[in-house]
Amino acid sequence: MRKVRLATAGFALVVLAGCSSPFGMANLAKESSSLSAADRSFISQAAYGSLAEVELGELAQTQASSQQVREFGGRMVTEHTQMNKDLVALASNKGITPPSSPDPGRQEIGDMLEQLSGAEFDRQYVPQQLADHEATLGLFQIQSNRGQDVELRQFAQRYTPVIQRHVEMLRRMSTQAISSN
Structure with missing residues (x-):
């Protein structure tokens, strides 16, 4: 003893x-x-995704042929702008500066979609958004359950249902597009 x-x-x-x-x-x-590498990665990936959703949502508002896709784009601008503001404030409190523009891969997608309009824009935008939102949902679910930083975990828990709603909306739009073809 x-x-x-x-x-x-x-x-x-x-x-x-x-x-x-x-x-x-x-x-x-x-x-x-200091934050764990996983928590830092979450901040970067969440910021990249949210920034891209805002930019692509703005494109959808002006280039989509479907009213539903234009409205969805507006929702992306509103909800992801708020999400990004909350993330930037949280990250700043932790001494982290998140990215201020989409990552190169998402930027390429934006550049490609920018060249499209009307029904072709809709055909490319909806499946791209569905895939991106499903990946983002997985990222937020992992952070919600396994994130080491309590505030980042709470942020992910708060926004997981928002992203889930986006996924559900995109699935409905995708199904409607398939059934109308």
Whole structure:
């Protein structure tokens, strides 16, 4: 028992000595506020996706032939803009600056869709959005269940139902498009 107490006391002294040095205190503060690699990745991926949804939603509002697709695009602009504002505020509080533009892959999709209009835009946009939202839903579900940072987990839990609604809307649009062909 005495050995355990001595070992514990020795460990506490080493920790306190490390904290008393200027470098030790800085490292302790840095470590306690740092996010895991998975949490940082979630911030980046969520921001990339949300930014792309806003840009593509704006395109859908002007280039889609279907009123339903145009309305969906408007919803993407509104809901993903709010999601992104919330994510930026949360990330900033944690000392992280999320991306401010879509990733190159999504940018390429946007460039391709920008060249389309009318029914062809609708045919390309809806399945692309469905695939992207299904992937985003998986990302948010994982973060909701396994994220290490409590606030990021809560953010994911708050927005998972929103993304789920988007997926359901896209599935209905996709089914309607198939049945009308």
